[in-house]
Amino acid sequence: MSIRVENISKRFGQFQALQPLTLEIPDGELVGLLGPSGSGKTTLLRIIAGLETADTGRILFHGQDVTNVHVRDRRVGFVFQHYALFRHMTVAQNVAFGLEVLPKAERPSNTEIYKRVANLLEMVQLGHLAKRYPSQLSGGQKQRVALARAWQCNHKSYCWMNPLGHWMQRCARI
Numbered sequence: 001m002s003i004r005v006e007n008i009s010k011r012f013g014q015f016q017a018l019q020p021l022t023l024e025i026p027d028g029e030l031v032g033l034l035g036p037s038g039s040g041k042t043t044l045l046r047i048i049a050g051l052e053t054a055d056t057g058r059i060l061f062h063g064q065d066v067t068n069v070h071v072r073d074r075r076v077g078f079v080f081q082h083y084a085l086f087r088h089m090t091v092a093q094n095v096a097f098g099l100e101v102l103p104k105a106e107r108p109s110n111t112e113i114y115k116r117v118a119n120l121l122e123m124v125q126l127g128h129l130a131k132r133y134p135s136q137l138s139g140g141q142k143q144r145v146a147l148a149r150a151w152q153c154n155h156k157s158y159c160w161m162n163p164l165g166h167w168m169q170r171c172a173r174i
């Protein structure tokens with residue numbers, strides 16, 4: 001899915017967090033967003049995902065204007081800086097979460113969810129830790145759980161905020 005950011009800007013009160021920005025990300029491209037701390041990278045990603053509203057401009061997915069589309073309907077996978085894993089859920093439950101909360105008509109069967117979660121955990125090499133809780137994982141393992149959870153959301157649309165390891169690039173080519 002291609003992403004176009006058109007003249008997007010954001011203020012928090014008097015503070016200009018994001019200067020007007022235009023950016024085109026072609027379908028299938030892996031893009032790294034680099035900039036000094038506080039320069040607005042997270043703000044931009046949150047706007048693309050629909051977690052934040054921009055003051056100006058619009059966002060297009062595959063040429064379609066999604067600026068006013070609710071976050072729930074944008075289907076953008078998002079790995080948060082602190083991963084935002086659910087502490088009371090196992091690794092597998094964290095990854096399954098996005099599928100389980102889908103509206104009934106779109107929700108896969110339990111067997112299908114189980115299969116998809118198993119595949120995703122295999123992809124990030126965490127199949128053997130499916131029953132562990134986030135507190136029992138290393139930082140890199142938590143990051144991979146967050147990636148697998150984002151992945152099941154929509155395996156074609158990704159925004160990467162941090163340069164990650166080779167396994168991630170392997171996933172991105174699939």
Ligand SMILES: Nc1ncnc2c1ncn2[C@@H]1O[C@H](COP(=O)(O)OP(=O)(O)OP(=O)(O)O)[C@@H](O)[C@H]1O
Pocket residue numbers: 012015017035036037038039040041042043044
């Ligand atoms: N909700 C908010 N209210 C006020 N200011 C905010 C808010 N969110 C972010 N900011 C400010 O907007 C600017 C951009 O923040 P953002 O998180 O997008 O930066 P970043 O480029 O991702 O930074 P880092 O690399 O340090 O994670 C920062 O100066 C930050 O303090």
